[in-house]
Amino acid sequence: MTVLTSAVAILAMGLSTPSMAYSEQVETIALATASFQTCEQLGFSVDRKGISDWIESAQESAIAAGLDETEVQSSLKSRIDFEWQRALDRHARDKLMQHSPENVWRNNRYWQSRCEKLADDPASSRYFSQPET
Numbered sequence: 001m002t003v004l005t006s007a008v009a010i011l012a013m014g015l016s017t018p019s020m021a022y023s024e025q026v027e028t029i030a031l032a033t034a035s036f037q038t039c040e041q042l043g044f045s046v047d048r049k050g051i052s053d054w055i056e057s058a059q060e061s062a063i064a065a066g067l068d069e070t071e072v073q074s075s076l077k078s079r080i081d082f083e084w085q086r087a088l089d090r091h092a093r094d095k096l097m098q099h100s101p102e103n104v105w106r107n108n109r110y111w112q113s114r115c116e117k118l119a120d121d122p123a124s125s126r127y128f129s130q131p132e133t
Contacts, residue, residue, distance in 0.1 A: 022062040022072065026079045028123045029055055031114070034083035036128075038091075039115035042108075043131030050127045 033055070036046045055076065062072045090107075097103035119128040 022058065022065075022067060023075070025058050025062075025123070026076050028121065029058060029076065030079040030083040032118055032124045032127060033080050034087040035111075035114055035118060038087070038111050039118065039128060042112055042115055044115050044119060045129040045131075047127045054127065 029051075032051055036048065036051060040046050059069075059072050059076060063069050090110075094103065094107040097107075115128065116130065118124045119130050
Protein backbone atom coordinates (compact mmCIF):
# COMPACT_ATOMS: atom_id res chain seq x y z
CA MET A 1 0.00 0.00 0.00
CA THR A 2 1.11 3.50 -0.58
CA VAL A 3 1.47 6.70 1.33
CA LEU A 4 -1.34 9.18 0.92
CA THR A 5 -0.03 12.00 -1.22
CA SER A 6 -1.40 15.36 -0.20
CA ALA A 7 -2.56 17.90 -2.74
CA VAL A 8 0.58 19.92 -2.16
CA ALA A 9 2.80 16.89 -2.75
CA ILE A 10 0.97 15.95 -5.94
CA LEU A 11 1.34 19.48 -7.27
CA ALA A 12 5.00 19.58 -6.23
CA MET A 13 5.71 16.46 -8.31
CA GLY A 14 4.71 18.29 -11.44
CA LEU A 15 2.29 17.38 -14.16
CA SER A 16 4.39 14.52 -15.49
CA THR A 17 3.61 12.16 -12.59
CA PRO A 18 0.18 12.94 -11.11
CA SER A 19 -1.45 9.93 -12.76
CA MET A 20 1.03 7.58 -11.06
CA ALA A 21 0.55 9.23 -7.67
CA TYR A 22 -3.20 9.16 -8.15
CA SER A 23 -3.13 5.51 -9.21
CA GLU A 24 -1.28 4.57 -6.03
CA GLN A 25 -3.74 6.56 -3.95
CA VAL A 26 -6.70 4.97 -5.75
CA GLU A 27 -5.37 1.52 -4.84
CA THR A 28 -5.32 2.33 -1.12
CA ILE A 29 -8.68 4.09 -1.24
CA ALA A 30 -10.26 1.10 -2.99
CA LEU A 31 -8.91 -1.32 -0.38
CA ALA A 32 -10.13 0.91 2.43
CA THR A 33 -13.56 1.33 0.88
CA ALA A 34 -13.99 -2.41 0.29
CA SER A 35 -12.79 -3.28 3.80
CA PHE A 36 -14.27 -0.79 6.22
CA GLN A 37 -17.46 -2.72 7.04
CA THR A 38 -15.59 -5.93 7.83
CA CYS A 39 -12.99 -4.00 9.82
CA GLU A 40 -15.79 -2.49 11.91
CA GLN A 41 -17.13 -5.99 12.56
CA LEU A 42 -13.68 -6.97 13.81
CA GLY A 43 -13.70 -4.10 16.30
CA PHE A 44 -11.70 -1.52 14.38
CA SER A 45 -12.86 2.07 14.58
CA VAL A 46 -13.48 3.45 11.11
CA ASP A 47 -13.97 7.07 10.16
CA ARG A 48 -16.50 6.64 7.34
CA LYS A 49 -16.89 10.38 6.82
CA GLY A 50 -13.11 10.70 6.68
CA ILE A 51 -12.90 8.05 3.97
CA SER A 52 -15.57 9.86 1.98
CA ASP A 53 -13.67 13.15 2.36
CA TRP A 54 -10.43 11.36 1.41
CA ILE A 55 -12.01 10.15 -1.84
CA GLU A 56 -13.22 13.65 -2.66
CA SER A 57 -9.87 15.22 -1.79
CA ALA A 58 -7.94 12.70 -3.90
CA GLN A 59 -10.15 13.41 -6.88
CA GLU A 60 -9.84 17.18 -6.47
CA SER A 61 -6.05 16.92 -6.11
CA ALA A 62 -5.68 14.79 -9.22
CA ILE A 63 -7.84 17.17 -11.24
CA ALA A 64 -5.89 20.16 -9.94
CA ALA A 65 -2.68 18.37 -10.96
CA GLY A 66 -3.89 18.14 -14.55
CA LEU A 67 -5.73 14.84 -14.86
CA ASP A 68 -9.00 14.70 -16.75
CA GLU A 69 -12.00 14.82 -14.38
CA THR A 70 -13.88 12.05 -16.18
CA GLU A 71 -10.81 9.82 -16.17
CA VAL A 72 -10.21 10.50 -12.48
CA GLN A 73 -13.75 9.61 -11.50
CA SER A 74 -13.86 6.60 -13.80
CA SER A 75 -10.59 5.12 -12.56
CA LEU A 76 -11.60 5.49 -8.93
CA LYS A 77 -15.06 4.06 -9.47
CA SER A 78 -13.82 1.06 -11.45
CA ARG A 79 -11.08 0.28 -8.89
CA ILE A 80 -13.48 0.57 -5.94
CA ASP A 81 -16.05 -1.57 -7.76
CA PHE A 82 -13.37 -4.19 -8.47
CA GLU A 83 -12.22 -4.37 -4.83
CA TRP A 84 -15.81 -4.34 -3.57
CA GLN A 85 -16.68 -7.28 -5.84
CA ARG A 86 -13.57 -9.17 -4.69
CA ALA A 87 -14.64 -8.67 -1.07
CA LEU A 88 -18.18 -9.84 -1.82
CA ASP A 89 -16.88 -12.89 -3.69
CA ARG A 90 -14.57 -13.74 -0.81
CA HIS A 91 -17.39 -13.44 1.72
CA ALA A 92 -19.63 -15.65 -0.45
CA ARG A 93 -16.94 -18.34 -0.79
CA ASP A 94 -16.18 -18.23 2.91
CA LYS A 95 -19.84 -18.51 3.83
CA LEU A 96 -19.98 -21.76 1.86
CA MET A 97 -16.93 -23.01 3.76
CA GLN A 98 -18.20 -22.24 7.28
CA HIS A 99 -18.40 -25.95 8.08
CA SER A 100 -14.61 -25.98 8.39
CA PRO A 101 -13.16 -24.27 11.49
CA GLU A 102 -9.83 -23.99 9.67
CA ASN A 103 -11.42 -22.07 6.79
CA VAL A 104 -13.23 -19.77 9.22
CA TRP A 105 -9.95 -19.15 11.07
CA ARG A 106 -8.09 -18.48 7.80
CA ASN A 107 -10.76 -16.04 6.61
CA ASN A 108 -10.82 -14.20 9.93
CA ARG A 109 -7.02 -13.98 9.92
CA TYR A 110 -7.06 -12.61 6.37
CA TRP A 111 -9.46 -9.82 7.31
CA GLN A 112 -7.71 -9.11 10.60
CA SER A 113 -4.42 -8.74 8.75
CA ARG A 114 -5.97 -6.54 6.07
CA CYS A 115 -7.54 -4.24 8.67
CA GLU A 116 -4.30 -4.08 10.66
CA LYS A 117 -2.44 -3.04 7.51
CA LEU A 118 -5.00 -0.30 6.86
CA ALA A 119 -4.62 0.88 10.48
CA ASP A 120 -0.81 0.88 10.17
CA ASP A 121 -0.47 2.33 6.66
CA PRO A 122 0.30 6.06 6.81
CA ALA A 123 -2.12 6.59 3.91
CA SER A 124 -5.13 5.10 5.67
CA SER A 125 -4.24 5.05 9.37
CA ARG A 126 -6.16 8.25 10.08
CA TYR A 127 -9.35 6.41 9.06
CA PHE A 128 -8.75 3.02 10.74
CA SER A 129 -7.90 2.48 14.41
CA GLN A 130 -6.97 -0.81 16.03
CA PRO A 131 -9.46 -2.21 18.53
CA GLU A 132 -8.71 -1.21 22.10
CA THR A 133 -7.51 -4.10 24.21
